[in-house]
Amino acid sequence: MNKVVVGLSGGVDSSVAATLLHNQGYEVAGLTLWLMKGKGQCCSEGMVDAAFICEQLGIPHHIVDSREVFQAYIVDYLVTGYSDGITPLPCSQCNKAVKFGPMLQYAQEKLGINKVATGHYARITYDEKIDRYQLRRAVDLSKDQSYFLYDLPQELLAAVIFPLGDKLKTETRKIAAEYGLKTASKPESMDLCLVESNGSMRAFLDKYITPQKGEIVDESGKVLGQHDGVHHYTIGQRRGLGIAAAEPLYVIGLDAVRNRVIVGTRDSAHKTECTVQKVNWVSITEPSAPIRAEVQIRYRSSATPVTVIPLENSRVKLVFDEPQFSITPGQAAVWYDGDMVLGGGVIEKGIGD
Structure with missing residues (x-):
């Protein structure tokens, strides 16, 4: 019998993923990572719901205390980034370093199982010609999470199952209701887990970074106002500046x-290029020459045409067909060929006007 460990957060998506695999004949074990204390999925409340789902399905439930790993790879990573004036994206970092890697390691070493599954909306295919696993967008584009999964290496893609990749979110809810799952009507998690737990990103950061007043200046260095901490701001932000000006400032x-x-003005917030570091080539090997693709520079942004130019030391330069607004250092840039993730990395800086 095929065996699989399903990562259970206590939400409807992971619950249905476990249910589908269980009904397909897999021998399923549930695994919940205890990431932090508090409300929300991945916390105490999520563990209780995950345990209930395992009881409903009649499968074992394992809990791993991952709080130290989460602190090191996510909390410290975020605090350092915001302190340095960048806006880190924790989700892709969390998927690789905190969730998928440790889950597979636990499954193999403790349970003798070589497959893991989650409730992510994405798909994995395999190309025999190039002997490579390929990460693709989900069928439900409104829920697609491939952007956050760009950093998964081949050895993890080979071991991962995404049962919801070909499902619409409405189908997932329907399946949960049909099987009477406790999480069927559980509200969607709309924010980062740290935001849910702390009330806001500002509140979370203020626990670790002492706000220090400073100057708000224009591009020439002219002082326009005062701020209460650089870590409270992000590239492209317009609201909350407290500055009166003839035109909107960002x-x-x-x-x-x-x-x-x-x-500066909205026009000055547009960039024609950017550099990207810590690149992971996902579905193809690193090209030796520039390639054409479509790139997302934020999770909810539309994919836009781009030329990807490989550089040394796991870096690339992205040259956009049209200038892009709010290129934010620390966020992920992920480039696609149709529905296939070619690669992705962490934005260093925007270039050009």
Whole structure:
């Protein structure tokens, strides 16, 4: 019998993923990572719901205390990034370093199981010609999470199952209701787990970073106002600046060294290029020459045409066909060929006007 460990957060998606595999004849074990204390999925409340789902399905439930790993790879990572004036994206980092890697390691070493599954909306295919697993968008594009999964290496893609990749979210809810799952009507998790747990990202960061007042300046260095901490701002932000100006102003730079927030017009917040570091080539091997693709520079942004130019040391330069608004250092840039993830990495900086 095929065996699989399903990561259970206590939400409807992972619950249905476990149910589908169980009904397909897999020998399923549930695994919940205890990431932090508090409300929301991945926390105490999520563990209780995950345990209930395992009881409903008649499968074993394992809990792994991952709080130290989460603190090191996510909390410290975020605090360091915001302190340095960048806006890190924790989800892709969490998927690789905190969730999928440790889940597979636990499954193999403790349970003798070589497959893991989650409730993510994405798909994995295999190309025999190039002997490579390929990550693809979900059928439900409104729920597609491939953007957050770009950093998974081949050895993890080979071991992962995404049962919801070909499902619509409405189908997932329907399946949960049909099987009477406790999580069938559980509300969607709309924010980062840290935001859910702390009330806001600002509240979370203020626990670790002491707010320090500084200057808000324009591109020429002219002082326009005061801020209450660089870590409270992000590139592209318009609201909450507290500045009266003839036209709307946006955050276009964060200078953590000089403790300055730099603002400018919307036009000045557009960039024609950006550099990307820590690149993972997912579905193809690293090309030796520039390639054409479509890139997302934020989770909810539309994919836009781009030329991807490989550089040394796991870096690329992205040259956009049209200038892009709010290129944010620390966020992920993920490039696609149709529905296939070619690669992705962490934005270093935007270039050009």
